[in-house]
Amino acid sequence: MSKKEIRRIKPFNPLDKTNLGENVAEALLNSKTHNLPIEEEFIGAGIYAIYYKGDFSLYEPISGSQATKNSSPPIYVGKAVPAGARKGGFGLGEDPGNVLFKRLGEHSKSISQATNLNLEDFVTKFLVVDDIWIPLAESLLIETFNPLWNKVIDGFGNHDPGKGRYQQRKSHWDILHPGRSWAEKLLGKSLTIAEVQNKVESFFNEKS
Numbered sequence: 001m002s003k004k005e006i007r008r009i010k011p012f013n014p015l016d017k018t019n020l021g022e023n024v025a026e027a028l029l030n031s032k033t034h035n036l037p038i039e040e041e042f043i044g045a046g047i048y049a050i051y052y053k054g055d056f057s058l059y060e061p062i063s064g065s066q067a068t069k070n071s072s073p074p075i076y077v078g079k080a081v082p083a084g085a086r087k088g089g090f091g092l093g094e095d096p097g098n099v100l101f102k103r104l105g106e107h108s109k110s111i112s113q114a115t116n117l118n119l120e121d122f123v124t125k126f127l128v129v130d131d132i133w134i135p136l137a138e139s140l141l142i143e144t145f146n147p148l149w150n151k152v153i154d155g156f157g158n159h160d161p162g163k164g165r166y167q168q169r170k171s172h173w174d175i176l177h178p179g180r181s182w183a184e185k186l187l188g189k190s191l192t193i194a195e196v197q198n199k200v201e202s203f204f205n206e207k208s
Helices: 017-029 057-062 099-113 130-144 170-176 191-205
Strands: 044-052 076-080 120-128
Touching: 017 044, 017 120, 017 130, 044 057, 044 130, 057 076, 057 191, 076 130, 099 120, 099 170, 170 191
Parallel strands: none
Antiparallel strands: 044 076, 044 120
């Protein structure tokens, strides 16, 4: 008679990198909610989540007064890292300066320039984090929530490509939310607004 195999349960390792990343992500989600733009400047790098609570019809599945609660996922998740990390390194030990504050300010400006969005309809949660945990925590948050502006509507975090680089296509975000002056200079073949709207509708239909 064969011996019944006993189920083996993997022990929880609090120092496992995934568990550590989840701890950082949870700390962000439990942090204070702020209106945009952030008024008081601060020093630090880290992660953030942006939530929408307005009445843009396409975003109804993730908007409303319940934004930032468990029933309303963020519309965008991002990170702000020290300069050394942006150049391919880890940025460990680098003075981050005000990179997170500055990044949230850039996003506030982009939203304000959009002709069909109101900055007052957005709130954010952010967390200053030690450099090494920033990419992992951001990846876990994106994997968990599948934020619309990360997964489907690309381009929210884009910058002006600069003179001589306007042959590229306009991002989905700039097609759906026109207003950034530099985006209007882009000459590449882009999707129509109807095609972008269909992408949003399909995304929410697949999740429902």
